[in-house]
Structures are given as structure tokens and as C-alpha cells.
Amino acid sequence: MTAQALARDDLGALFDALRAEGYRVVGPTLRDDAIVLADLRGPEDLPAGWTVRQGPGTYRVERRDDEALFGFAVGQHSWKGFLFPSRERLVEMRREDGALEHRPAARDAAPLAFLGVRGCDLAAIEVQDRTFMRGRHVDPGYDARRRAAFVVAVDCLEAGDLCFCASMGTGPGVERGFDLRLTELGPRFLVAVGSARGASVAARLPLRAAPAGDERRRRDGLDDARAHMGRTMQADDLPGLLFGNLDHPRWDDVAARCLACANCTLVCPTCFCFSVETVSDLSGTEARRDRAWDSCFTVQHGQIHGATFRPRIKDRYRQWLTHKLGAWVSQFGVSGCTGCGRCIAWCPVGIDLTEEVAAIRATSRPAVAMPPPPAPAPAVREPMVPATARVTAVRRETDDVVTLRIAHEIAFRPGQFHMLGLPAIGEVPISIAGGDGRSVDHTIRAVGAVSGALAALEPGHALGIRGPFGSAWPLEACVGRPVVVVAGGVGLAPLRAALDTMAARPLDYPSVRLLYGARTPADLLFTDDLQRWAADPRFAVRVTVDHAGADWRGDVGVVTRLITDVPPDAVALVCGPEMMMGFSVRALCAAGLPAERAYVSMERNMACAVAHCGRCQLGPYFVCRDGPVFRFDRIARLFDQEGF
Amino acid sequence: MKPRLAVIKLASCDGCQVTLLDLEDELLAIGEALDVAHFTEASSRFDPDGPFDLTLIEGSVSQPRQIPIVRHARAMSKRLVAIGACANTGGLQALRNWANHEEYLSLVYARPEYIETLAESKPVSELVPVDFELNGCPPDRHQLLEVITAFLVGRRPNIRSESVCLECKRAGHVCVHVAYGIPCLGPVTQAGCGALCPGKRRGCYSCFGPRENANTGSLADDLERKGLPPAEVARRFRLIYGWAPPFRAESARREKP
Numbered sequence: 001m002t003a004q005a006l007a008r009d010d011l012g013a014l015f016d017a018l019r020a021e022g023y024r025v026v027g028p029t030l031r032d033d034a035i036v037l038a039d040l041r042g043p044e045d046l047p048a049g050w051t052v053r054q055g056p057g058t059y060r061v062e063r064r065d066d067e068a069l070f071g072f073a074v075g076q077h078s079w080k081g082f083l084f085p086s087r088e089r090l091v092e093m094r095r096e097d098g099a100l101e102h103r104p105a106a107r108d109a110a111p112l113a114f115l116g117v118r119g120c121d122l123a124a125i126e127v128q129d130r131t132f133m134r135g136r137h138v139d140p141g142y143d144a145r146r147r148a149a150f151v152v153a154v155d156c157l158e159a160g161d162l163c164f165c166a167s168m169g170t171g172p173g174v175e176r177g178f179d180l181r182l183t184e185l186g187p188r189f190l191v192a193v194g195s196a197r198g199a200s201v202a203a204r205l206p207l208r209a210a211p212a213g214d215e216r217r218r219r220d221g222l223d224d225a226r227a228h229m230g231r232t233m234q235a236d237d238l239p240g241l242l243f244g245n246l247d248h249p250r251w252d253d254v255a256a257r258c259l260a261c262a263n264c265t266l267v268c269p270t271c272f273c274f275s276v277e278t279v280s281d282l283s284g285t286e287a288r289r290d291r292a293w294d295s296c297f298t299v300q301h302g303q304i305h306g307a308t309f310r311p312r313i314k315d316r317y318r319q320w321l322t323h324k325l326g327a328w329v330s331q332f333g334v335s336g337c338t339g340c341g342r343c344i345a346w347c348p349v350g351i352d353l354t355e356e357v358a359a360i361r362a363t364s365r366p367a368v369a370m371p372p373p374p375a376p377a378p379a380v381r382e383p384m385v386p387a388t389a390r391v392t393a394v395r396r397e398t399d400d401v402v403t404l405r406i407a408h409e410i411a412f413r414p415g416q417f418h419m420l421g422l423p424a425i426g427e428v429p430i431s432i433a434g435g436d437g438r439s440v441d442h443t444i445r446a447v448g449a450v451s452g453a454l455a456a457l458e459p460g461h462a463l464g465i466r467g468p469f470g471s472a473w474p475l476e477a478c479v480g481r482p483v484v485v486v487a488g489g490v491g492l493a494p495l496r497a498a499l500d501t502m503a504a505r506p507l508d509y510p511s512v513r514l515l516y517g518a519r520t521p522a523d524l525l526f527t528d529d530l531q532r533w534a535a536d537p538r539f540a541v542r543v544t545v546d547h548a549g550a551d552w553r554g555d556v557g558v559v560t561r562l563i564t565d566v567p568p569d570a571v572a573l574v575c576g577p578e579m580m581m582g583f584s585v586r587a588l589c590a591a592g593l594p595a596e597r598a599y600v601s602m603e604r605n606m607a608c609a610v611a612h613c614g615r616c617q618l619g620p621y622f623v624c625r626d627g628p629v630f631r632f633d634r635i636a637r638l639f640d641q642e643g644f
Numbered sequence: 645m646k647p648r649l650a651v652i653k654l655a656s657c658d659g660c661q662v663t664l665l666d667l668e669d670e671l672l673a674i675g676e677a678l679d680v681a682h683f684t685e686a687s688s689r690f691d692p693d694g695p696f697d698l699t700l701i702e703g704s705v706s707q708p709r710q711i712p713i714v715r716h717a718r719a720m721s722k723r724l725v726a727i728g729a730c731a732n733t734g735g736l737q738a739l740r741n742w743a744n745h746e747e748y749l750s751l752v753y754a755r756p757e758y759i760e761t762l763a764e765s766k767p768v769s770e771l772v773p774v775d776f777e778l779n780g781c782p783p784d785r786h787q788l789l790e791v792i793t794a795f796l797v798g799r800r801p802n803i804r805s806e807s808v809c810l811e812c813k814r815a816g817h818v819c820v821h822v823a824y825g826i827p828c829l830g831p832v833t834q835a836g837c838g839a840l841c842p843g844k845r846r847g848c849y850s851c852f853g854p855r856e857n858a859n860t861g862s863l864a865d866d867l868e869r870k871g872l873p874p875a876e877v878a879r880r881f882r883l884i885y886g887w888a889p890p891f892r893a894e895s896a897r898r899e900k901p
Contacts, residue, residue: 032845034818057866059823076818086814259859261831262806266813277802282670282677284797293814298806299856313857348809348821348831349866424797449800 004202005188005210008069011043014152014180017204018113021197023150026082027115028075033061037077040115047072054161054230054341056350070116070184073160074340078269079114079121083145084128086266090141090276090384091289093423093464100388100423100462105288109144115152117178119171120163120340122153124269126177130332131272134376136625137383137610150197153178157221162341164231164354170338172225173218183218190214231344233354235335239326240367242360243619246318246641250359255314257349262295264343264351265320270328270336273301273614276384276427276607284424289384294615296320301615304605305448315643321353323617326370330620331611333373371620371634383610386421386464391457392439397525401490402455403433403443408465410440413472414497415601415629418442419609421464426450429606431494431628432468443493443525469609471629473498473573474599482511482567484593486584488559488576489518492525494601494628495575499529503536511567513540517559517580520545521552560584566591574632575601582639585632598632600639619644647697647796650682652717654703654710655737655765659782660728661685661702666785677796694720698795701774704730705766706737718772725791726767726774729781729884733853734765736781738887741765765887776801781851781884784836805856807831808848812839820847827867829880832858832890853885860894874898 006014018025027040030047040046049067052075053060064071089105117125125146132142156165156172165171174181179198183190190210193199265271275294280287294301296319302309310316328336337353344352393405412432420442421427428450434441446455457463475498483502487495502509514533518524524543534541542562544555555562559576560583566572572593574584581600588598604616604623611625619638621627638644651661665686667674674680678698681691699721705714718724729735740748745763749756768774778791778801787803794801804810808830812819820826820842828847830839834855841848854860860881867877878898881891 032818032823034823036816036818057822058825059819076813076823077816081816086816256859257862259807259831259862260857261809263809263813263819263831266810275804278799279802280793280797280799282673282793282796293810295806295810298804298810300804300806311857313859346819346822348819348828349862425799449798453798 003210003215004191004207005214006182006191006205006207007188010206011069011189013205014201015040015042017201018150020204021150021201023111023113025113025115028070028072030061034059035061035072035075037079037081043069046070052160054345056344056352057347058350059345068184070154070182071158073156073163074118074121074342076267076342076346078267078340078342079117079125080128080269082112082114083125083149084132084142084272086293087290088141089288089290091386093287093289094285095287095423096285098460098462100464102386102388102464104140104382104385107141107144109141109148111148111150112145113150113152117151117153117174118156119153119174120165120168120338121269122151122174122177123168123170123338124340127270127332127334127336127338128272130334131612135611136377136380137612138379138381139612140381150201151178153181155181155183155218155222156225157184157218159225159228159230160341161230162344163229164233164339164341166226166229166339167231167233168235168335168337168339173222183221185214185217190218231339231341231352231354233339233357234361235325235337237367238335238357239329239370241364242322242326243370243637244366244368245360245364246322248360248364250356251314251318253359254317254351254356255312257351258313258317259349260297260313260316261348262297263346263348265295265297266293267342267346268324269340269342270338271295272612274612275300275615276613278424278426280424287423289427291613294613296323296614302605304603305451309604310643312643318643319617321356322619324353325357327617327620330371330373331622368637374626383466384608386419386427386466388462389465391459391461391463393459394457397443398523400447400455401443401445401525403441404454404457405439405441406463406465407439409438410435410468411437412440412468414475414501415472415494416468416470417494417609417628418465418467419469419606420454422450422453423464425453427464428454429609429624430454431601433493433496434500435497441496443490443496445490466609469624471627473629474571475501478502478571479508480510482513482570483509484563484566484570484572484588485512485514486559486563486572486574486576486588487514487516488580489523490525491576491580491601492516495573496526496529498573499533503533503539506538509538511538513542515542515544515559515562517544517546517576520547521549558583560587563587563591566593568592570597572598574598578603595633595636596631599629600632600635601628602630602635603628646677646679648681648695649678650692650694650696650699650717650721651684651686652682652699652701652713653684654701654713654731654768655706656703656728656730656735658685658702660731663782663785663788664700667789670789674792678792692716696721697723698792699724700727701725701731701768702728704734704737705762705768705771707761709760711771714768714771723775723795724772725776725778726769727778727783727788729779729851729853730765731768732777732779733767733885734887736884738765739882741887742882778803779834779853780836784838787836804835806835807855808833808835808837808839808842808852811835811837812842815839815843817843820845825870827870827872827880829863832860832863849880849883850891851884854888854890858890860890861897864894864898
């Protein structure tokens with residue numbers, strides 16, 4: 001096909017054609033002495049004759065000596081603001097007279113045409129597609145907006161001061177993924193069609209055959225841009241390299257400069273973390289869950305009741321960089337960096353990730369192996385909208401722990417969890433402590449506002465339930481082997497369904513040893529179950545407490561003291577506080593158990609539970625998706641790492 | 645029975661109480677949900693004895709006579725929430741904490757012997773434990789409503805300790821620090837204001853005080869690199885929230901010759 005061109009003076013026809021096809025046109029425009037992305041009326045709103053000069057922590061617009069319409073590098077805004085708005089309503093809820101209603105919030109998916117998408121930014125959109133559209137759970141709002149969006153890409157024939165798209169393989173040319181592509185060549189644009197929708201718009205344009213040599217001028221321009229990138233970064237080996245250097249002194253060095261202000265993450269076109277906020281009226285009748293852009297640089301990102309996982313700025317910068325350039329590959333099969341340079345320009349103190357990476361590389365220890373991304377799974381839609389269920393029975397286990405039986409027909413695997421919520425109060429992850437297909441049991445300790453309100457529910461009360469989510473105890477791998485179960489405190493709850501399964505299948509599980517530790521005899525959970533299991537000749541049950549009165553006849557001391565004589569072919573299932581799990585697995589390994597036959601159940605800040613909000617990350621994993629149950633050797637490196 | 649609300653004032657400008665009155669659309673609903681037992685600014689009803697389910701306390705402890713008021717408020721309140729810069733860190737009047745108190749008194753007042761003040765303007769939390777601190781000079785009315793709503797329905801208030809930068813970027817404001825070279829304390833300041841000043845092309849002057857984990861040293865270094873003399877950097881950290889420990893320490897560091 002002959003190359004086609006659109007005269008610069010005819011660019012208005014593109015706006016007309018896009019509007020005729022139903023699109024609202026958004027793109028770059030000069031506003032407040034910066035080039036921002038906003039609604040465009042026509043070509044007159046494009047920043048003709050403007051460019052930008054950028055450095056670490058600085059950005060200034062300048063006049064060019066020509067009238068180029070796209071002669072500038074990317075600015076603070078990215079297209080993420082349109083596809084993944086900074087605030088979005090997710091779920092609306094209503095509670096009245098004991099009835100509870102959950103419904104998805106209304107969504108605005110008016111089709112947008114993105115005019116002037118650079119290679120790095122188109123790659124960034126495709127990176128976010130993997131988070132919100134290509135995993136097991138599909139974000140319906142993002143999905144609708146993305147499918148409706150029309151992409152007019154623009155080649156970069158000049159590189160910016162902070163660009164390194166050539167290093168990341170995302171630019172400077174745009175070769176695929178667009179509906180239309182423009183290459184600005186002085187008085188005309190070379191036009192390429194990339195889709196049927198693009199062809200339909202192109203058919204409305206006064207295109208002419210491009211002069212001979214325009215294709216060559218495009219290639220030369222791209223070569224020139226590639227040769228003049230403001231930054232470079234060797235990226236292919238970064239996942240293993242960064243995770244092999246979690247103790248590198250450079251993390252302390254950068255932490256002294258880093259403000260943890262989160263600007264890098266919010267201007268990043270691929271960063272996807274969000275918080276889920278519960279909002280309500282004064283009476284709690286009308287409530288909703290909203291999301292807002294969040295960042296791994298905030299304390300709330302890595303915080304649950306009673307634990308702050310990344311208290312220091314060092315922990316947060318390291319989380320960001322190891323995720324962006326490393327863990328992302330394990331999570332989504334692609335780097336989280338597209339080389340756009342925004343994080344360098346918009347860092348108030350000018351921290352340059354290419355410099356930080358180079359400094360780590362210069363004195364690095366060897367790389368480590370990283371896990372591959374998960375296999376594709378069938379998509380589930382509306383993952384954030386809870387089902388309404390009712391409590392049918394409440395059993396008080398201890399002073400501050402109850403077990404709710406909830407009528408809910410669902411299949412689950414022992415070890416998985418549900419998100420349980422109340423409209424005006426919030427939602428928390430709670431492991432499944434048992435179930436029979438018609439109902440599920442959840443054992444809840446009242447520690448915070450949400451768990452306290454859940455623990456106060458009575459039979460007949462309604463609540464919201466989502467799930468089940470996450471990985472399960474490896475009960476099939478345990479078949480025919482001795483099983484050692486080590487539980488601490490409420491950590492027995494996520495193991496209860498597994499223990500019941502083993503109790504119900506005597507031929508598969510010939511020997512089960514349960515070692516259970518609690519603070520005091522009054523804190524012991526499931527005392528009926530403990531007696532039932534202890535009565536089974538295949539089970540050996542040992543219970544220990546930290547403190548006890550004179551009438552206690554069992555063991556006193558930490559649970560790890562009970563870990564002796566571990567059969568060499570055993571499988572161990574461990575659940576409790578993180579510290580207790582660490583000591584337990586160490587004791588099991590010291591007793592001869594290989595780490596790949598020890599399993600632990602992890603807890604992090606699970607807010608969405610569907611691997612979208614990014615808050616429960618543990619190195620290359622999402623605890624909600626790849627956990628909560630992990631084979632110990634897969635996370636051993638992170639387990640003892642402070643601040644992960 | 646409706647939960648009883650008290651709004652108490654110490655040394656302050658009353659702006660925090662006015663913020664509550666600014667909740668015009670919600671005021672009737674608040675009045676219906678709560679029994680307003682005591683509200684210095686808004687009501688002639690005077691019931692300081694309690695008990696109260698929720699007490700909002702405004703102002704710093706600046707006079708000896710305020711000490712028993714604070715102790716009484718704590719003893720009589722199920723939940724005590726300190727609102728505003730004064731109640732939480734001593735406020736603007738804590739600027740006197742750096743000066744000679746006796747000298748000030750004789751300079752300002754014709755008859756200083758009638759004045760009974762403490763040498764330092766103190767936050768409420770220095771005298772009694774508080775259940776929640778809502779920051780801002782004055783606090784944001786939406787955040788104040790959130791604190792009241794959260795109390796009524798029994799959730800944790802959704803008040804984040806993040807930097808102003810997050811609100812600024814969510815709003816799409818162009819960064820004044822990076823794009824115009826305007827010194828901005830947003831990166832070390834707690835969000836909640838809605839990034840009002842940067843949205844009007846002004847630097848943040850931290851009327852919400854230090855955020856969690858504020859790296860004031862790195863920002864101060866950057867302000868000096870951008871040409872501000874150390875004394876001017878010190879002055880910026882010694883304003884409304886100057887007595888807050890991270891800002892106090894930073895201004896002391898920059899003040900040294």
C-alpha cells in the first residue's frame with residue numbers, strides 16, 4: 001500500500017472525523033506553563049511551537065524555532081488519568097430494616113479519542129491492561145473505557161532529556177497497538193492505519209499519497225531519536241539483580257534523599273495501586289466504596305491492624321523500584337517501566353532511577369532466580385461487588401473471638417479467604433474456617449473497627465461477602481505422608497478446614513500431628529474440635545500456652561518447643577503470627593524437613609483481593625492472588641527481610 | 645438516646661469550630677444524630693459537666709486555667725478528638741516557645757501582672773491522651789464530617805497521613821515545585837486540604853503540619869539548592885506547625901550558622 005499523508009492544514013478534519021464517529025478528543029495542550037492532557041477543541045489547542053526542557057526535578061516549557069505540533073516530550077499527565085481515574089466509585093450499598101443491598105456503581109464510559117499517544121505511553125497502557133483486564137479478575141470500569149478508547153499515536157522524532165524508551169523497547173516509533181498513527185514531517189503528517197476503526201476514521205480524511213522519501217524520513221528521524229536518548233538503562237536482568245541485592249547500601253543512600261512524597265508513582269503511567277475507602281452518610285444507611293490512587297510510598301499502603309510492613313522510607317523506595325523493574329515481570333510478564341522519564345522529572349528532589357540502578361549494578365551481588373508469571377485463567381467480572389449473605393449462628397470461642405456461620409453456597413478450598421464487609425464500616429479479609437457447601441464458617445478476632453463490628457453480628461444479620469480468593473493448603477501433596485500442623489493463636493482458624501478434611505479421609509492421611517500454641521488456656525480456639533481430633537487415633541494433638549494457672553495440665557512455653565522428631569517425608573502446614581511462623585519453619589528444617597515441604601499462610605494489606613490494588617505485595621507475589629498459602633522456600637528470602 | 649457532643653475551646657481563633665458550622669448542608673443531620681450538649685461558638689446552651697460521647701477540643705493549652713479544663717474534658721469524654729493546629733501542636737502561638745516569655749509579656753501588655761500564661765503553648769496531647777488528632781489550620785470540613793460520621797457509624801476515620809502531593813496529583817495540578825521552581829512544603833505536609841495552594845499556583849506552607857515520616861532534611865537541602873538561604877528555610881518550617889517535632893528539629897538545624 002502506498003504511504004498516505006495528511007496536510008498539517010487539514011488536521012481539523014481529523015477532529016471532525018473523530019467527533020463524527022462519536023469520540024471526545026483529548027490530547028496535549030499548553031496550560032499553566034506546562035503541557036497537560038485535556039479536552040481539545042481542534043488543532044488550535046495543540047501546543048504549536050512549544051517544547052519542554054527537563055532535568056531531574058525540573059520541567060520548563062520553551063518556544064521552539066519552528067511551529068511543530070508534537071515537538072515535546074511527555075509531561076506530568078499520562079493517559080492513565082482517563083482510563084484509571086484518580087478517584088472512582090466502585091460499589092454502592094444500602095442498609096435499611098435489616099436488608100442489605102450491594103450494586104456496582106454507575107460508570108461513565110463515553111468513548112475517548114487519545115490524540116498524540118507516544119510509544120512509551122502506548123506501551124504503558126498495555127502494561128495497565130495486564131493488571132486490570134488480562135488477569136483472572138477484570139476491572140469493569142477500566143475494561144469498558146479501554147475498549148471504547150481510540151488511539152491516535154504519534155512517533156517521536158526527537159528524544160527528550162530524560163527519555164530512555166529505546167532501552168525499554170517501547171519507542172521512539174510506534175509500530176503497533178494504535179488505531180491511527182501520525183508522523184509529523186513539517187507541513188504534513190504521514191498517516192498509518194492500525195485497525196478497522198482507524199480505517200473508518202481515515203476514510204473521512206482528505207488523505208493524499210505521501211511524497212516519495214517520507215517513509216525514509218520517518219526511519220531516519222526515529223534512528224536519530226534513538227541515538228539521542230537523554231538516558232539509558234540496561235533492564236533485561238533487573239528482576240533477579242534487584243532481588244539479589246535487597247541489602248545493597250544504595251537503598252540507605254537513596255532513602256536519605258527520598259521524600260516518600262509519592263510523586264514518582266502518581267505520574268508513572270503504569271503504577272496502578274489504589275486504596276479502597278468506605279464512605280457513608282451519618283446514619284450509615286447509604287454507603288459506598290470508592291477507590292483513589294494510592295502509592296507504596298504511603299504508610300497506609302502496607303499497613304493492617306497491628307502491623308506496618310514498610311515503616312521506613314528505605315522500605316518504600318525499595319518496594320517501588322524492585323516492583324517497577326523487577327517483581328512486575330513475575331506478576332504480569334512485562335517490566336513496569338516504559339522509559340518515559342516522568343518519575344525523574346517530577347521527583348521534587350530529582351532522584352533518577354537510572355542512576356540508582358547503575359549504582360546498585362556497579363557493586364552488586366549475583367542475581368537470583370525469579371518466579372514466572374501465573375498462567376492465564378478464565379475472567380471473573382465485577383469482582384468488587386459483594387454478595388449479601390446472612391449469619392445463621394454465632395459461637396463465642398474466647399473473650400474476643402467468635403465464629404460466624406454464614407449461609408452462603410460456595411465451593412472453597414481450605415486455606416482460602418473471603419472479604420467480609422459491612423456497608424458503612426469497611427471490608428476485611430477473613431480466612432475460611434470451615435464449610436459444607438451451604439454455609440461457611442469464619443472465625444474472627446475483634447481487633448479493629450471492621451472485625452469488631454463483624455464479631456458483634458448476631459444470627460439473622462446481613463453482611464457482604466466476596467470470594468473465595470487465594471491459594472489453598474496443599475492437601476493433595478499431603479496424601480500418604482505424615483502431616484505436621486503448627487498453629488499459633490487465631491492461626492488455627494485457617495487450618496481448621498484442612499484438619500477436618502484430613503480427619504474425614506483416613507486412608508489419605510494416616511498420620512496428622514497438630515501442635516497448637518496460644519497465649520493462655522482461655523485463648524484456645526475450637527476446644528470441641530481439638531478433643532474430637534485428639535480422639536482420632538491417627539491424630540496426635542499437643543497444645544501449649546504461654547501463661548497458665550495451676551489448673552492447666554498441658555504444656556507451657558512456645559509452640560516451637562513441641563517441634564521434635566519430624567518424620568523426614570512429612571509435609572508441614574504452619575499458620576500464626578509471622579514471627580512464630582519463621583521460628584517454626586526454622587525448627588522444622590533443623591529437625592530435617594526440607595523447606596519446600598513447609599507451607600505458611602501470609603498476611604498483608606489485602607484491600608481488593610483481586611490483584612488490582614497492589615497493596616498486598618510480597619516481592620514478586622500478590623498475597624491475595626499467589627497466596628495467602630505459600631511454599632516456604634519460595635518466599636524464604638523475603639521472610640527474614642526487614643521492611644518487605 | 646442520642647450520643648452527646650461537646651465542642652470545647654482553649655487558646656485559639658475559633659476557626660476550627662467555625663469549620664463545623666461551615667458544614668451547612670449537613671448541619672441539620674448532625675443536629676439530629678447528636679445531642680449538642682456544649683458548643684462554645686455556636687450555642688448558648690452551656691453544659692460543661694458531661695458526660696460526653698464525643699468531644700471536639702480546639703486550641704492549645706496556653707494558660708494555667710486551661711489545664712483543669714483539658715483534664716475535665718478527658719475525664720468526661722468517651723472519645724476526645726483534638727482538632728486543628730493549636731490543639732495538636734501548640735499552633736501559631738507556639739512561636740512564643742522560642743522567645744523569652746517574660747519579655748514578651750512586658751512588651752505587649754501595659755499591665756502584665758493581669759496576664760496569666762504558661763511559658764509554652766502546648767498541645768492537648770501533652771496533658772492527656774487523645775483518641776484522634778485531626779490536623780489543619782483550620783481542618784478541612786469534609787475531614788471533620790468524616791471524623792463525626794466515622795464515630796457515629798463505628799468505623800475508623802478515613803483520614804490519611806500521606807503527603808499533599810497525592811492530592812495534588814490526583815487533582816491533576818501541575819507541580820509548582822518542579823514546573824515553576826516555587827518552594828513547596830507539600831512533600832512533607834499531611835494531605836487533607838485538597839491541595840488548595842498548589843492548585844492556585846502557590847507553594848504549600850504546611851497549614852496541615854508534618855505528614856507521617858516527613859523527610860524534612862532532604863526537602864530543606866533542596867530548597868537551599870534552589871537558592872533559599874538557610875534562615876529563610878528555617879522560617880518556612882517555623883510557622884503554623886513550627887512546634888511539631890519534625891519541623892521544630894528542621895528549623896533548629898537550618899538556623900545554626
